[in-house]
Amino acid sequence: MYLLLISLIICNSSKPKFCINCKYYIKSYIDDKYSTCALSRNTQLIGTYLVTGLYERNEYMHCTTERSDHGICGVNATRYKKKYVRKNKL
Numbered sequence: 001m002y003l004l005l006i007s008l009i010i011c012n013s014s015k016p017k018f019c020i021n022c023k024y025y026i027k028s029y030i031d032d033k034y035s036t037c038a039l040s041r042n043t044q045l046i047g048t049y050l051v052t053g054l055y056e057r058n059e060y061m062h063c064t065t066e067r068s069d070h071g072i073c074g075v076n077a078t079r080y081k082k083k084y085v086r087k088n089k090l
Contacts, residue, residue, distance in 0.1 A: 017080045019066075019080075033064065034062060040060055
């Protein structure tokens with residue numbers, strides 16, 4: 001009984017969380033590897049704002065940067081929220 005329970009826990013925990021399935025994923029029109037995360041605003045724009053008084057546009061960090069060892073979300077996807085997919089009933 002315990003062996004079955006432990007094997008189920010291991011199987012569920014070994015599945016990686018992909019950014020493409022996260023609700024904060026912003027798809028890039030160039031290529032998926034340039035996609036960004038809506039949770040991570042690039043704070044380097046503050047310097048531009050303080051000079052001109054205007055934000056140029058919303059700049060977000062790349063998903064690859066966020067999922068790196070030193071990123072906010074990290075390898076384990078600590079800020080991951082599964083994207084809600086609406087199913088149509090026929």
